[in-house]
């Protein structure tokens with residue numbers, strides 16, 4: 001038997017939240033010990049023999065790492081809570097009992113590949129600018145962008161006082177008044193792809209992330225997810241197409 005510790009300390013040690021926040025969660029009835037909701041302070045737990053759940057998910061210090069690729073539908077938020085009560089991506093992975101979180105974000109109106117994990121270290125590596133993890137999007141943009149406009153985006157444009165890094169763009173076809181373009185970037189600024197196309201006069205009408213590095217969304221149905229193996233995780237760090245360096 002290990003030494004019992006206070007419930008709020010255990011939640012904090014597992015990276016759920018601060019001790020103070022844990023007290024709030026306990027008072028709000030969001031924490032269970034061995035299936036029983038605990039709302040009073042001062043309860044101690046033995047993590048070796050007792051099961052603690054937060055929002056019905058098992059809380060554990062040594063949860064095995066889990067990596068999930070979800071096909072996010074539009075209309076879902078990528079935050080872990082939403083004051084407006086909108087659907088959350090974590091609602092779609094309800095079958096997973098450990099606490100997982102999305103790696104980075106996708107806009108409410110963007111669909112496509114979204115990684116979820118409980119591995120904070122990997123999540124940080126993927127998002128750290130030094131790794132330049134590429135993300136590829138399929139964008140339907142309004143009108144028919146001229147070659148020079150696409151080239152501006154390839155080389156970088158001034159966006160909110162800062163140049164964007166070089167990007168790869170390929171025109172995939174025309175559909176009515178829209179152009180389908182594949183764009184690969186390695187930055188993660190807020191609404192970056194939308195802002196880039198807006199800046200050259202071709203607003204994005206529809207946006208879908210189709211790959212992280214060489215990890216493709218493939219034919220995963222919208223709203224569905226699958227578990228990823230170690231080999232697939234490596235693909236995230238392989239660039240899809242080498243990005244052109246600025247001359």
Ligand code: URA
Pocket residue numbers: 105106107110190191192193194195207
């Ligand atoms: N760029 C955007 O504009 N939106 C996203 O959701 C992702 C990248």
